[in-house]
Amino acid sequence: MEHKDEIRRRHLPSSLLGPLDQAHGIVSEIFAKACINELFWKVEPIEIKVIPVYPRNHINFNQCVGGAFYRTDMAERAQQGAHQAGLPGAEVAVEPDHHPRSQQGRQMAAKLGGRGIVCEVQADSRLVIIAAMQEGNSQTGATASLADGQGAYAAVAQKIKDWGEELGFAAIGIARADVSAAAPWLLRWLALGRHGEMDYMAKHAALRAAPPLLLPGALSVISARLTYWPAAANAQRVLDDADLAYVSRYALGRDYHKTVRQRLKKLADRLSQEAATLDLAEPFACRVFSDSAPVMETDFARQAGTTWRGKHTLSLTREGSWHFLGEIYSTLPLPADTPIADHCGDCRRCLDACPTAAIVAPYEVDARLCISYLTIELHGSIPLALRPLIGNRIYGCDDCQLCCPWNRFAQIGDPDFAVRNGLDATPLTTLFAWSEADFNSRLAGSPIRRIGHLRWLRNIAVALGNAPHSPAVIAALSTRQDDPSPMLREHVAWALAQHRPAAG
Numbered sequence: 472m473e474h475k476d477e478i479r480r481r482h483l484p485s486s487l488l489g490p491l492d493q494a495h496g497i498v499s500e501i502f503a504k505a506c507i508n509e510l511f512w513k514v515e516p517i518e519i520k521v522i523p524v525y526p527r528n529h530i531n532f533n534q535c536v537g538g539a540f541y542r543t544d545m546a547e548r549a550q551q552g553a554h555q556a557g558l559p560g561a562e563v564a565v566e567p568d569h570h571p572r573s574q575q576g577r578q579m580a581a582k583l584g585g586r587g588i589v590c591e592v593q594a595d596s597r598l599v600i601i602a603a604m605q606e607g608n609s610q611t612g613a614t615a616s617l618a619d620g621q622g623a624y625a626a627v628a629q630k631i632k633d634w635g636e637e638l639g640f641a642a643i644g645i646a647r648a649d650v651s652a653a654a655p656w657l658l659r660w661l662a663l664g665r666h667g668e669m670d671y672m673a674k675h676a677a678l679r680a681a682p683p684l685l686l687p688g689a690l691s692v693i694s695a696r697l698t699y700w701p702a703a704a705n706a707q708r709v710l711d712d713a714d715l716a717y718v719s720r721y722a723l724g725r726d727y728h729k730t731v732r733q734r735l736k737k738l739a740d741r742l743s744q745e746a747a748t749l750d751l752a753e754p755f756a757c758r759v760f761s762d763s764a765p766v767m768e769t770d771f772a773r774q775a776g777t778t779w780r781g782k783h784t785l786s787l788t789r790e791g792s793w794h795f796l797g798e799i800y801s802t803l804p805l806p807a808d809t810p811i812a813d814h815c816g817d818c819r820r821c822l823d824a825c826p827t828a829a830i831v832a833p834y835e836v837d838a839r840l841c842i843s844y845l846t847i848e849l850h851g852s853i854p855l856a857l858r859p860l861i862g863n864r865i866y867g868c869d870d871c872q873l874c875c876p877w878n879r880f881a882q883i884g885d886p887d888f889a890v891r892n893g894l895d896a897t898p899l900t901t902l903f904a905w906s907e908a909d910f911n912s913r914l915a916g917s918p919i920r921r922i923g924h925l926r927w928l929r930n931i932a933v934a935l936g937n938a939p940h941s942p943a944v945i946a947a948l949s950t951r952q953d954d955p956s957p958m959l960r961e962h963v964a965w966a967l968a969q970h971r972p973a974a975g
């Protein structure tokens with residue numbers, strides 16, 4: 472290892488460990504055992520960047536993680552792992568990051584909070600995100616007050632909020648480009664396999680947990696919220712009528728990716744113009760995200776004080792949860808807003824209302840059980856045991872939101888998300904008759920289109936299997952029992968079998 476002198480294994484009072492304090496058990500379980508060990512045994516190179524902000528500061532790893540990086544032990548274990556795997560050897564390289572923007576960012580983080588992340592350890596394809604914290608009482612004067620970070624940037628932040636309001640956003644907040652508090656939860660969720668077949672979640676975990684990998688020099692995140700609750704047929708009445716198809720409220724109208732992105736782009740353009748008037752040491756850069764890249768959007772919204780994370784894991788406000796989130800990563804050191812309190816209290820309605828018990832504990836969802844995952848993300852066969860629980864939900868599920876007391880205060884959202892194609896109350900048999908051409912033309916511009924015609928039919932077949940027995944349902948299913956797709960044939964056969972006792 473190089474730069475040995477800059478790495479110390481040192482136990483600190485936990486108050487210096489910032490957000491990772493709250494996740495010690497998780498960090499210990501996931502980083503030190505599942506992830507780090509797995510990494511060694513696979514013996515792939517890890518790049519560790521040590522960013523020397525202040526020469527006399529110690530760089531202190533969280534002790535749970537630091538143990539794994541105790542240099543002699545780490546080097547030995549890496550070599551052992553390599554030999555056991557039949558590989559020629561293992562190497563750990565430590566490289567200082569001299570990029571001036573990185574230094575600028577760390578200095579600003581220190582100014583704003585009195586402590587901040589000064590070191591990041593990242594591996595693009597591994598589940599390794601390790602942050603080390605800077606001491607709050609640095610000998611080199613990193614204790615400047617919050618007020619020092621305000622002024623010109625605070626004025627820019629206020630302008631961003633005003634522009635956001637003009638563009639129709641319900642709220643705009645600002646967070647630091649730091650997800651070190653939430654990253655351990657993501658890693659734990661992945662390590663438990665709760666992402667199911669969403670391999671991209673694991674593949675891009677490092678990008679999700681390290682904003683500078685998506686925008687070098689990222690210092691702040693502008694989090695935007697856009698409401699979508701549509702004027703539509705009563706959701707509960709549709710759920711109660713098993714002949715009708717239930718489509719998640721967010722998908723009844725226009726694809727939110729486009730709407731949110733277009734508006735964020737306008738906001739980013741205004742910000743770029745504003746940044747040109749500032750005396751910046753580094754060129755300004757920003758990047759817009761609308762559920763289009765690995766971004767921890769719920770955590771940024773929480774940090775930015777526009778939402779809290781409900782027990783169903785969705786972002787939530789006193790005006791409800793029917794909203795989309797979007798983000799702008801920026802290299803400007805904008806002052807972060809204050810998070811709002813969690814107002815879930817003793818409520819557990821969402822846990823009790825979930826048809827498949829996918830909310831396995833408060834703030835924890837196992838996607839493999841979630842109807843939204845089963846009907847949207849899952850490509851293959853829907854597990855037999857879960858099919859009867861899906862009811863008539865053919866695209867997504869809203870039960871954990873429909874029951875939430877805060878959604879009683881929801882107002883009709885942005886007109887861009889008004890219902891199209893009567894999708895709020897259409898018979899299952901009608902939708903099952905759509906050809907692929909019908910599907911593609913009628914759902915042009917809808918988020919539903921991305922699941923494709925085959926999965927659309929798969930989902931409707933399950934719902935028809937759960938529908939009341941009728942000649943119309945049997946006739947509809949029969950039209951597709953010889954479909955070329957083995958997966959669809961199997962789902963149709965299952966659905967027809969559900970009707971046999973009633974038919975016999």
Ligand code: SF4
Nearest residue numbers: 825841842868870871
């Ligand atoms: S979307 Fe539906 S299945 Fe998923 S957690 Fe919420 S209630 Fe449960």
Ligand code: SF4
Nearest residue numbers: 781782815818821875
């Ligand atoms: S239903 Fe209750 S517990 Fe669940 S998110 Fe809403 S307020 Fe929180």
